[in-house]
Structures are given as C-alpha cells and as structure tokens.
Amino acid sequence: DAKTxxxxxxxxxxxxxxxxxxxxxxISGTDYIHWYRQLPSQGPEYVIHGLTSNVNNRMASLAxxxxxxxxxxxxxxxxxxxxxxxxxxxxxxxxxxxxGQGTRLTINP
Amino acid sequence: xxxxxxxxRHEVTEMGQEVTLRCKPISGHDYLFWYxxxxxxxxxxxxxxxxxxxxxxxxxxxxxxxxxxxxASFSTLKIQPSEPRxxxxxxxxxxxxxxxxxxxxxxxxxxxxxx
Numbered sequence: 309d310a311k312t313x314x315x316x317x318x319x320x321x322x323x324x325x326x327x328x329x330x331x332x333x334x335i336s337g338t339d340y341i342h343w344y345r346q347l348p349s350q351g352p353e354y355v356i357h358g359l360t361s362n363v364n365n366r367m368a369s370l371a372x373x374x375x376x377x378x379x380x381x382x383x384x385x386x387x388x389x390x391x392x393x394x395x396x397x398x399x400x401x402x403x404x405x406x407x408g409q410g411t412r413l414t415i416n417p
Numbered sequence: 418x419x420x421x422x423x424x425x426r427h428e429v430t431e432m433g434q435e436v437t438l439r440c441k442p443i444s445g446h447d448y449l450f451w452y453x454x455x456x457x458x459x460x461x462x463x464x465x466x467x468x469x470x471x472x473x474x475x476x477x478x479x480x481x482x483x484x485x486x487x488x489a490s491f492s493t494l495k496i497q498p499s500e501p502r503x504x505x506x507x508x509x510x511x512x513x514x515x516x517x518x519x520x521x522x523x524x525x526x527x528x529x530x531x532x
Contacts (some may be wrong), residue, residue: 340517351523399517407460
C-alpha cells in the first residue's frame, strides 16, 4: 500500500471549519483515498472515501487535488464530539486497512 | 443492528495463561478482521477471514497467536501462552464485500493486560 503523510496533531475551535491535510505523493491510479477516525476509547469508524472527485456526506467533505497527490478532509463545523485521531488511508484492492499514525484533532470549546 | 460485538471488553491475566477474545460480526458481512493497537506500533492487522476462511495471517506475530472462525457469526483470537508484550487493545471489524470501497465496521475492542 502507498504511504500517506499527516500532521501529528491539529487544534481548532468549536463551530469552526477544520481542514485536515494528507499527502500521498506515491498514489497509484487505482488507489482509493479513505478516511477513518477513532474517538477516545472506541474503535475506528469510517468517515468518507473518494477516488478522483470531491465527495460530500453527512459527516464531512473530501477534497482531492487534481494530481491526486494530496487530499483534505473538511469538517464544516467542528463540535467537541469531533475530537479524535483521523487516519488517511490508501486502498487499492486488498481488503485490509493499513493505518498510519494519523492526526490527533483537538477541539477547543 | 447491534454492530460488531466483542467480549470481554477488558481482560487482565497473568503471564503464561491462555486468553480467548471473541467477536460477533455484523449479520450478513462476509469479511472479518482482527487488529491490534499499541502505543508503539499503532493499529495493525493481524488476520482476516472471507466466508469463514483465513485469507491473510501474515500479521499474526507468532505461533502463540491463533484465530478461528467456525461460522459466519463468531470468531475467536487465542493467545497461548500470553506474555506482557501482548498487552494491547484488540479490535474486531467486519465488512460486506471485497472491494476497495467497502467500509469496515469496528467493534469497541478488548483491552488486554498481561501481568
């Protein structure tokens, strides 16, 4: 699986947008970009995924660079419940998820 | 649906004892995964099954670890004998389908402490 690079930690304020970056310069044409998050003392949970086009769902938006070498997870209005570790993962065909260290997001009230 | 169910949620045992962790996947899911999370190594895949058959066990650390899936609704991860370095949170996950867009649903985890 291709490697992703994320900042170790980020901080934001409640009710403000949050942009979580991910670099994946060695991405291949068939790699899907997935985001999972892990709330404190819980298992990881799916957030969103995309291939080439930007994606939106009820939890977040995913903005993918035109060359696909980077992507950004956007939380439009962060709440305290969004404090978690966010993982950016590339998936090609295999079922397994390969987790990096992720970004620990802190939300200030 | 109740989601992925794991038991026990916490396990404390002494070195040398046998430990069995249990998982019930979401009904209808055909893939089941066992992950381990430690501070040093993060989240790592141990083994996964498709239709109850082990597909990739390359992440199983050593022969002390074994996993079984006797039917579509139950899996076990066994450590015998356990060692202090096995202390970690063990997660079970399940998914439907084998494609790169399929979502994995994780259980709450079992926190194992080996003294």
